[in-house]
Amino acid sequence: MQDILKSLTEQIRVLEYELTTELPAEIKKAVALGDLSENAEYHMAKQRQEFVNARLGQLKKRMGELALVNLDNLPTDKVGFGSTVVVYEEAKDQEITYKLVMSEEADVAKGLISTTSPIGRALLGKEVGDEVTIVIPTGKRIMEIKKLYTIHETVPEDLAL
Known part of the structure; x- marks a missing residue:
């Protein structure tokens, strides 16, 4: 920030x-x-x-x-700003890692998505195990949250974006 x-x-x-x-x-x-x-x-x-x-x-x-x-007010068990989230998208049969950032930092190609984007908004407040339906211009995407690292936790190096 x-x-x-x-x-x-x-x-x-x-x-x-x-x-x-x-x-x-x-x-x-x-x-x-x-x-x-x-x-x-x-x-x-x-x-x-x-x-x-x-x-x-x-x-x-x-x-x-x-x-x-105030970063201290961000949740420690749910997706919020600064969270790194691993989701499984069944339609693509793959896991994707996203980090929720502010719009100024967003870079979809690097997995950095804005908290105000359709995917970012859909993930906010969700927990591991939740299934999320995201409506985007090309249709719907359904993702399941597999792993979550909030801004308060250390992200493993293999997932760091």
Whole structure:
């Protein structure tokens, strides 16, 4: 989680610099070119300024949300954020390992799924032995939870993602 906070802080720093230093200089330069009604540079700089403002708002909101997360409150016997889960999917006749992460860290190819994804939401709160039906755009997937390692436990090296 510290990596996410560090990344968000860096993104905020870069965007704030752009908003307070680079964009005002671009706008000033564009204004000097004259007639603002047909000044593409001016309009592009203003649009970029609006985008940067909106993105900064999103990032700061996410920082506030993350500040409220208390890892001590996460369950020790059920799937939650940070859990590594081994599921058996009968249709594919294979075991798959997932780690539930925040959306910023998600990488399905590596088995890192967001807690807000369809699979992540379906697994949250479940225990070993539970069968989970996941509705995805291509249909339904049924999985049985075989192993669970919460954020409070050490994951065996062969399952670490």
